Amino acid sequence: xxxxxxxxxxxxxxxxxxxxxxxxTLVGSYGESRQTTVSFFFLPGxxxxxxxxxxxxxxxxxxIRLHKWRLFLExxxxxxxxxxxxxxxxxYRFPCYQWLExxxxxxxxxxxxxxxxxxxxxxxxxxxxxxxxxxxxxxxWKTFAQGWPRCLNVDSIFQLxxxxxxxxTRASNFTGFLIFQGASHFLSGFLLRSTSWNSLDxxxxxxxxxxxxxxxxxxxxxxxxxxxx
Numbered sequence: 001x002x003x004x005x006x007x008x009x010x011x012x013x014x015x016x017x018x019x020x021x022x023x024x025t026l027v028g029s030y031g032e033s034r035q036t037t038v039s040f041f042f043l044p045g046x047x048x049x050x051x052x053x054x055x056x057x058x059x060x061x062x063x064i065r066l067h068k069w070r071l072f073l074e075x076x077x078x079x080x081x082x083x084x085x086x087x088x089x090x091x092y093r094f095p096c097y098q099w100l101e102x103x104x105x106x107x108x109x110x111x112x113x114x115x116x117x118x119x120x121x122x123x124x125x126x127x128x129x130x131x132x133x134x135x136x137x138x139x140x141w142k143t144f145a146q147g148w149p150r151c152l153n154v155d156s157i158f159q160l161x162x163x164x165x166x167x168x169t170r171a172s173n174f175t176g177f178l179i180f181q182g183a184s185h186f187l188s189g190f191l192l193r194s195t196s197w198n199s200l201d202x203x204x205x206x207x208x209x210x211x212x213x214x215x216x217x218x219x220x221x222x223x224x225x226x227x228x229x
């Protein structure tokens with residue numbers, strides 16, 4: 001009997017936790033473990049520890065599989081990383097840093113940097129091919145217009161995987177900034193203005209009220225600041 005100590009960490013950003021079921025499979029050079037349930041509830045920034053019992057030594061752990069099952073309602077989960085300690089004390093680290101959505105299985109390689117020629121095991125070669133195919137599908141290109149640079153082959157950013165879009169934290173911050181700037185412009189008299197500007201000095205006065213100390217200008221309406229008076 002070989003016992004592996006496993007620690008699964010959840011990201012610390014908002015909504016990173018989940019109430020869905022998460023289980024794990026360890027894949028080694030000599031074989032793989034059975035699928036073992038980690039938890040049915042994860043909190044942001046927290047870790048879950050468990051023991052995975054195997055009938056034999058799996059050898060060096062080269063992959064892990066994270067399985068996510070939806071119990072009632074979909075609840076996405078952001079996995080930070082997984083650490084596996086073998087019976088002989090060897091520690092294997094598996095950086096994940098991605099969202100798991102729906103009913104899915106995600107394979108994560110051991111964190112040591114390796115080139116294609118370093119993949120001696122067939123299972124690692126197959127994993128690399130699957131990963132490459134997934135990236136080619138996710139990052140397909142199309143021609144927007146003749147003579148223009150090519151763009152992603154999607155009609156909306158919402159068609160992209162969550163791991164390709166802006167992080168939820170950054171998207172929330174960006175939305176909050178837009179709301180703040182919009183409210184500032186409204187209160188300063190810039191929005192819904194029915195009359196023309198009287199002078200350039202008047203424009204400088206209004207925009208100087210909405211510029212932040214560390215922001216070079218109004219990012220919503222003007223990419224560059226006005227010259228100093």
